[in-house]
Amino acid sequence: MNDRPDDVPGAPTAARATDWTTTPFTADLLRGALDLERTERGVLPHRLPAWARAQCADGHLAMAETQPSGVRLVFRTRATAVELDALRTKNAYQGAPPRPDGVYDLLVDGQLAGRTSVTGGNVLMMDMTTGSAETRPGPVGTVRFSGLPDRVKDVEIWLPYNEITELVALRTDAPVEPAPDGGRRHWLHHGSSISHGSDAASPTTTWPALAAALGGVELTNLGLSGSALLDPFTARAMRDTPADLISVKIGINLVNADLMRLRAFGPAVHGFLDTIREGHPTIPLLVVSPILCPIHEDTPGPAAPDFGNLSTGKLQFRATGDPAEGASGKLTLNVIRDELARLVKQRAGDDANLHFLDGRELYGEADFAELPLPDQLHPDAATHRRIGERFAELAFGEGRPFALRGD
The missing domain is CATH 2.60.120.260 (Galactose-binding domain-like)
Incomplete structure (x- = not known):
């Protein structure tokens, strides 16, 4: 035309x-x-x-x-x-x-x-x-x-x-x-604003895009800013989406939103994974816990914006919960990591292709000391690159959950 x-x-x-x-x-x-x-x-x-x-x-x-x-x-x-x-x-x-x-x-x-x-x-x-x-x-x-x-x-x-x-x-x-996809495997990922790309330099330098390029796979990114809240409709959408590899990164926004207590969290995770497995019963499924976020490691949410420096373009966040509330079942990142590790270990006895990755292996205390989170929640462009490279190594590397398998 x-x-x-x-x-x-x-x-x-x-x-x-x-x-x-x-x-x-x-x-x-x-x-x-x-x-x-x-x-x-x-x-x-x-x-x-x-x-x-x-x-x-x-x-x-x-x-x-x-x-x-x-x-x-x-x-x-x-x-x-x-x-x-x-x-x-x-x-x-x-x-x-x-x-x-x-x-x-x-x-x-x-x-x-x-x-x-x-x-x-x-x-x-x-x-x-x-x-x-x-x-x-x-x-x-x-x-x-x-x-x-x-x-x-x-x-x-x-x-x-x-x-x-x-x-x-x-x-x-x-x-x-x-253009043909060259027969590359399809990776379906779900996570929060960090997976969405918050504060990355560009669309190909979000950590999932970087990891996909390094892993040689086709990416479908269901990183949803403010979400990753174990919504059943998201699990059903993932169930119905063709994929060879799936990862779910769960936790930070459950704390940020103060959405549920420990009693509800475990069954919700089981239900989310059960639904995904209805459509993808045997492919590698990797559960990833939150990266380090000091304000919420042991302090529950909700998170709240700090407007003190907004006029200069510096929006930051703070945790408003009380650490003592953990005893009543309020969620913190450490509580979520422990529970996710326990649930995956429990399920793995019947699901050899289910795996767990502690998010602090992607970004932990030493990384925070070198590359702190500018707004206390989200990584900058350099940290996206680091997380993407580490995920590629820990997920796609030899002997890892997403490594190519021989026939």
Whole structure:
């Protein structure tokens, strides 16, 4: 379809306007999404299916699952120029400086070849003191990549992990076709905001994306900021999603939200794992406990924001519980780690492919001393890289739960 006008500013010099091809967004071009919602403009990727979204009215979860962490366009083409029209919804906080723009990463044959952001878009302005939110509409923007090698190649455009992204149009100066996955294994991961990517540098440098690249697997990332709360609909979505490897990282937000007590936690974990096993009875399943988070190691939640330095862009969090409340069953990270280890050991007698990883092996006391959590909860970009590299070693390494097995 030759529909790009000649006078559009910024048109790549490698192609004349009459050479542009517009390709519709179809499921075989998108990886990492469990559902594609057709909109008036185009396509909105979701990381939870519609039936699961209908079972929870939480606005934060609705925002998180629509932020396309791990979602990428993947296609094979000779194109030397690619344009993607997208409408973003970017978060902003009342009284705080603007947050950095979300990032699009371009990979050519698996190697980073470009990185940029989209302009325009909506702004979701949130007031953390009142809990109110207002969406301020904005225009569609365009992401442009040019100067790509003139040969057949596999192209990936990883969408921002922290911006709701409605895909409007994909234009290239040569036709595209779906790219094969090369027979790579599919890894399905579920976790909280750290798995979602909070404060990583870009979509391919969240720790799950880094670990997937090092492990040579295809990633579906169900890291959901503010969630990973043992929701039954998430377990059912994982049960129904094709996968060769599954990991679940459980704990921090159960403490942050002060959501349940020890009595409910154990049965909820059993139920979550039982549901996953209904669809994936024998594949490797790795249960990961929380990384070190000093404010919640022995102090229950809920967590609360500290607005003292918000005007300078430094939002931090604190634990508001009383350590003595642990005796009444309130959850702390140490309690959760002990219980998860116990439950996995109990179940492993009947499930040889169930494994446990203590999150402090990914990020522990020595790491905190070197690379502290800037807001007391979330790692920075350097720490995402460290966690990703360690997970790759501890999960995908020889003799580890996700290692390749001989026939």
